[in-house]
Amino acid sequence: MDSTKMQIDSPAAEGHIDEGLYSRQLYVLGHEAMKRMSQSDVLIVGLKGLGVEIAKNICLAGVKSISLYDPTPAAIADLSAQFFLREEDVGKRRDEASAPRLAELNTYTPVSVAPDNVLTDLSQLSRYKAVVLTDYPLSKQLRINAYCHENKISFVSVCTHGLFGSIFCDFGEEFAVVDPTGENPVSGILAGIDETGLVTALDESRHGLEDGDYVTFSEVEGMDDLNGAEFKVEVKGPYTFSIGDVASYGTYVRGGQFTQVKKPKIINFKSLADQISQPEFVYSDYAKFERPMQLHVGFQALHKFQEAHGSWPRPMNKEDAAEVYKTATEIAETYGDLKPELDEKLINELSFQASGNLSPMCALFGGMAAQEVLKSVSCKFGPIVQYLYFDSLESLPSSVERTEEACKPLNTRYDGQIAVFGKEFQDKIANMKQFLVGAGAIGCEMLKNWAAMGLGSGPNGKINVTDMDTIEKSNLNRQFLFRPKDVGKLKSECAANAVQHMNPDLEGKINTMRDRVGQDTENVFNEDFWQGLDAVTNALDNVDARTYVDRRCVFFQKPLLESGTLGTKGNTQVVLPRVTESYSSSQDPPEVSFPMCTLRSFPNRIEHTIAWSRDLFETYFVQSVENVNLYLSQPNFTDSTLKQSGNQKQILQTIKDYLVTYKPITFEECISWARKEFEEQxxxxxxxxxxxxPKDSLTSSGTPFWSGPKRAPSPLTFDAFNPEHMQFIKAAANLHAFNYGIKGTNIDDSTYKRVLDNMIIPEFVPSSSVKIQASDNEPDPNASEGTGFSDQAELNNLADSLPHPSTLAGYRLTAVEFEKDDDTNFHMDFITAASNLRALNYGIPTADKHKTKGIAGKIIPAIATTTSLVTGLVCLELYKLIDGKNKIEDYKNGFVNLALPFMAFSEPIPSAKGKYMGKNGEVVLDKLWDRFQYDSDITLKEFLDDMEEKGLEVTMLSSGVSLLYASFFPKKKREDRYHLK
Known part of the structure; x- marks a missing residue:
């Protein structure tokens, strides 16, 4: 067929990256990796559930183009995991049916169907940077890989069989990984370098380096030739490292910083033919250390069976399993010293599930394989070298019997899942009542998996999903259920509509809500709501919301599946009533904060200047405006509100500036205000x-004041031809104009130049009366200007100089509401300019708008591949919940980092237990989950008697702030007071 069929032209200009769309992904990959991706064509072979998952993730990531190849007619069983096929597509070519829906995901990535001879005429592969084979015969894999290996085309082969999966990568010889970890280079301030080359970090700050890392130095005094030179590190301790002999560099005097240098890593991949006989493994589960080699042999036996019979082994068929096991034992004999001890039950299970197709496994391996493809074309992050095997046999049900009859195909969309679990378990899945909190990135992936699984589709099933947010452009890069036409609409409704089109069985089975789950909505999410649930799944992006849902799950004794992602990192957690600890049982480390005096006067990192500029934004355009409006709306503002504030004089002076001294009437006056503030700051x-x-100041101990973390600043002289200076002026003027409702559109550069040329800036004379806090150990001199401000007369004069609110009836300013993702509102322009100007004051390297936005906006880096993988792991644990497993060893918490790559699992932590001596001996209580519950009303005396019978003494009983009972009253008074006779 014509290779241009269904081609959708890319509107992207060569090398252009749409930061509005890719913003969260850019914080993970960076611009250079994204540019390399945007120049790479990818071929994906096989469009069942696994292939479409990989294609979806790569398409969202933004490669140059994707070609699909799978001429096989779609079958009804494909719908068990292939979310872009519909029942009306049965009988059509999988690639042709899938291409249009994949093409909708990203207008910058054209999607086409590859020509029919793409795998017979291998020369056609030369146009691709990467080739992906899914569920493809091993003998044909060998032929294609040989061509790719020789022609430096990256090759990824991946397959899943029920709860088993495998991935193989070959990126060719001398493959250079530009950034193996993706972590930001570490840096730090020096305390000293001795004559042996031992480097000590300042104030015993951990340097974060490892043996073999490289560092460069800057601003080191006394060892000038050291600056800019590169050294290999030998770690001596958490605060020290050695760079070897430095005798030729002179003697260290003071100052200096070190910065880690990222070095490319060269990997020599071997071909598939070589790796089959001598495999290298990345271990996915260290509790199954012996399993990869067994599965390596078992998967080869499966392929031999498929080639001999033209199909995979039948579900739960013992004859087919015996043949697979016999073949596996023969293959194992060829490995000599590497020969594995085969577990017959394991190989049999692999055969039993070979024709199974599970959406969670496709999500898991689809996320992982897509990331490997992106690594191969971007050279970012460490690849899998070269095999990875995984299984989740713990997810098999024990509550139902799996027989050949129970697992046979029924010509339904769930046949791929029934082949693994059986029809009875499929009915259990369909009748689950589930609550999904959040419909963003994780929520979209979760709903897609649930739709393919048929979760909640039965007569007693139900899915509740809530999300108060609406869809933004930046969501489209990773929240794949949404399209550009959905921007501005409610996430929960759009997501529900999308998955109901994927699986019509869910029509009428999804209850969409737009309420935040919190204390203010307990009338919506009431007791009846929680009691009607079987389980809860979080898809949230903040700790407070997670903690609240967790507390409700503990109160109502509901299992909770928790997960989260941060760039290439992800984690999953199972919360099981009366078995495990809850999400809130452990806490994340507190968010990093900076000392106030560092931000005010002594920044030494760009993060300090960004935090300062973000605060300046709030001061100028939010807090000051709100104070003005409070003054205008509250008659007693100066009497009551100011007495509670930390700085009465400053607030009064600000109100006077905004309402009298610098109150603008025209946009030109806003420009003048911005120029004045430039000079001030x-x-x-x-x-x-x-x-x-002064720069030659000494501390009380005789050491230079401007040393260590304190960098001596230099004033800036305004230059109208300096773009950074003018960016501050333009952004500040427009935001100030917005506060006053003054139109600032279509103001050309000539207006700015005219105003700035006519301004006279008075010479500044420093004052000896101004006090500046030298360190956080000293009291803040500004704090004295609080409620105890010494000069009350000055305060009264300031207050009297303000116009009375009655003279400005109805007048209000408009505070700015910070929005980081709108490139036209000047918010990030101001913060970037202010931060960089302050960085120039202190000789700190500046940051571009993209980096500044990430820090100032506290953007959480996110990519679709990690989200896909994490939701796959969550759904594997969901199978266990549906089965009713209640032993802690049945469940796993997961930890992944696709950049390394790394995957590990641990048993959930059990909930804390306590004990007390009851009347009949020691009683063990679960401190988290246990409670004494009464199903009917009882009197206080009945309650106290029941507690006494349990061996417990009640000393106090309360409800809210009301004391209902206290044991400290004398007995007779207790009996009379509480009617206990």
Missing amino acids: FNNNIQQLLFTF
């Missing part, structure tokens, strides 16, 4: 700081 304040602490 980047010149005058720096001059004052240097007046208070």
Whole structure:
């Protein structure tokens, strides 16, 4: 067929990256990796559930083009995992039916169907940067891989069989990984370098380096030739490292910083033919250390069976399993010293599930394989070298009997799942009542998996999904159920509609809500709601919401499946009533914060200046405006509100500036205000700081004041031809104009130039009366200007100089509401410019708008591949919940980092237990899950008697703030007071 059929032209300009669409992904991959991806064509062979999952993730990531090849007619059983096929597509070519729906995901990535001879005329593969084979015969894999290996085409082969999966990667010889880990280079301030080359970090800060890392130095005094030179590191301790002999560099005096240098890693991949006989494994589960080699042999035996019979072994068929096991034992004999001890039950299970097709496994391996493809074309992150095997046999049900009759195909969309679990378990899945909290990235993937599984589709089944957010453009890169036409619509409704089209059995089975789950909505998510659930799944992006849902699950004794992602990292957690600890039982480390005096006067990192500029944004355009509006709306503002504030004088002065002194009428006056603030922040304040602490200042101990983390600043002289200076002026003027409702559109550069040329900036004279906090150990001199401000007369004069609110009836300013993703609102322009100007004051390397947005907006890096993998792991645990497993060893918490790559599992932590001596001996209680519950009303005396019978003494009983009973009253008074006779 014509290779151009269904081609959709890319509207992207060569090398252009749409930061609005890819913003969260850019914080993971970076611009260079994204550019390499945007120049790479990818071929994907096989469009069942696994193939379409890989194609979906690669398409969202944004490669140059994707070609699909799978001429096989779609079968009804494909719908067990192939979410882009519909029942009306049965009988059509899988690639032709899937291509249009995949093409909708990303207008920057054209999707086409490859020509029919793409795998027979291998020369056609030369146009691709990467080739992906899914569920493809091994003998044909060998032929295609040989061509790819010789022609430096990246090759990935991946397959799943029920709860088993395998992936193989070959990126050719001398493959260079530009950034093996994806972590930001570590850096730090020096405390010293001795004559032996031992480097000590300042204030015993952990340096974060490892043996073999490389570092460069800058701003080191006394060892000038050291600056810019590169050294290999030998770690001596958490705070020290050695760089070897430095005798020729002179003697260290003071100052300096070190920065880690990222070095490319060269990997020599071997061909599939070589790796089959001598495999290298990445271990996915260290509790199954002996299993990869067994599965390596078992998968080869499966392929031999498929080639001999033209089909995979039949579900739960013992004859087919015996043949697979016999073949596996013969293959194992060829491995000599590598020969594995085969577990017959394991190989039999592999045969029993060979024709099974599970959406969670496709999500897991589809996320992993797609990331490997992206690694191969971007050279970012460490690849799988070269095999990875995985199984989740723990997910097999024990509550139903799996027989050949129970697992036979029924000509339904769930046949791929029935082949593994049986029809009876499929009915259990269909009748689950599930609550999904959140319909964003994880929520979309979860709903897609549930739709393919048929979760909640039965007569007693139900899915409740809630999300208060609406869809934004940046969501489209990883929340694949949404399309550009959905921007602005409610996430929960769009997601539900999308998966109901995927599986019509869910029509009328999804209850969509737009309420935040919290204390203010307990009338919506009431007791009846929670009691009607079988399980809860979180798909949230903040700790507070997770903690609240967790508490409700503990209160109502409901199992909770928790997960989260951060770039290439992800985790899953199972919370099981009366068995495991809850999400809230452990806490994440607190968010990093910076000392106030560092932000105010002594920044030494770009993160410090970004935090300062973000605060300046709030001060100028939010807090000051809100104070003005409070003054205008509250008659007693100066009497009551100010007495509770930390700085009465500053607030009054701000109100006067905004309502009198610098109140603008025209946009030109907003430009003047911006120029005045430039001078104040980047010149005058720096001059004052240097007046208070001159560059030659010494501390009380005789050491230079400007040393270590304190960098001596320099004032900036305004230059209208400097783009950074003008960016501050333009952004500040437009935001100030917005506060006052002044139109600032279509103001050309000539207007700015005219206003700036006509301004007279008075010379600044530093004052000896200004006090500056030298460290956080000293009291803040500004704090004295609180409620105990000494000069009440000055305060009264300031208050009297303000216009009375009655003279400005109805007048209000408009506060700015920070929005980081709108490139036209000047918010990030201002913060970036202010941060970089302050960085220039202190000699700190500046940051572009993209990096500044990530830090100032606290953006969580996110990619579709990690989300796909994590939801696959969650759904494997969901199978266990549906089965009713209640032993802690049945479940697994997962931890992944696709960048390394790394995958590990641990048994959930059991809930804490306590004990007490009852009347009949020691009683063990679960401190988290146990409670004394009464199903009917009882009197206080009956309750106290029951507690006494249990061996417990009640000393106090309360409800909220009301004391209902106290044991400290004398007995007679207790009996009379509480009617206990």
